[in-house]
Amino acid sequence: MTNISVGPGSQTNPLDQAAKAAMFQALHARPGAFVIPNPWDAGTARILAALGFEALATTSAGLAFALGQRDGTVGRDAMLANAAAIVAETDLPVSADLENGFGDAPNEAAETIRLAAAAGLVGGSIEDATGNAGQPIYGFDHAVERVTAAVEAARALPFRFMLTARAENFLHGRPDLDDTIRRLQAFERAGADVLYAPGLPSMDAVRAVCAAVSRPVNVLAGGSGAAMSVAALAEAGVKRISLGSALSRAALGGFVRAAREIKESGTFGFAADALPFAEANGGMRDHQSIALRAKVSM
Helix, strand or coil, X not given: CXXXXXXCXXXXXXXXXXXHHXXXXXXXXXXXXEEECXXXXXXXXXXXXXXXXXXXXXXXHHHHHHCCCCCCCCCHHHHHHHHHHHHHHCCCCEEEECCCCCCCCHHHHHHHHHHHHHCCCCEEEEECECCCCCCCECCHHHHHHHHHHHHHHHHCCCCCCEEEEECCHHHCCCCCHHHHHHHHHHHHHCCCCEEECCCCCCHHHHHHHHHHCCCCEEEECCCCCCCCCHHHHHHHCCCEEECCCHHHHHHHHXXXXXXXXXXXXXXXXXXXXXXXXXXXXXXXXXXXXXXXXXHXXX
């Protein structure tokens, strides 16, 4: 098992936001694909950073589940507070799942980008899903206007905020690849830095998306595309691979299996696979030590 201890001194010389933004840009510019896993709180962010990942992305569903809520019901303030807590825990660039920008109007998407930057994020996604089951996807023109407003807000920042534009058809019962590609192409023309269509059903669909645009493409792994590998996705033209709520659900899966073993069998065999206490505890921040260092440096 890889030791995840990072120790209490990992934040003594934190990188500033501009430096993190430059790191994030460089990841998207280099050859091959990289994985950007999705922590749902500060502790899981520290673990992923200690394991050697190079960037992190938040998960709206993972946070919602941790709060006992359904995905899509966590408001902007709580979402950004969680993102800020994750940003504070590592020197890695952090991008955020900003849902639909927490409002239908283009100016709401723009305001969400400004607030995301203020929270310390160096990237974020705006999706074309409405949150309305009766009309789950914004009309084409309105979707483009929202991405355009978000891009304009990002470009007004003093660093390069990587704006990801998401076409959500496949997550909302609209398996229309042609329309998805049309939207991604329009989002590219609007200035989006990264293009993302979660839920693509096959490697052929992934290849079609990558061939249709010239900006970096993000693909969701750990769901219907669980058999996909980093190497295969990179060969298809993918630049960035995110996991959405998959790690959160994997953790919940382990939790439920352990609880069922206790309830149904009266045994505790699950503990053999649990992360050792010393390793888990050693990877977390020592708030008392940090407070003492802060006093000494004043």
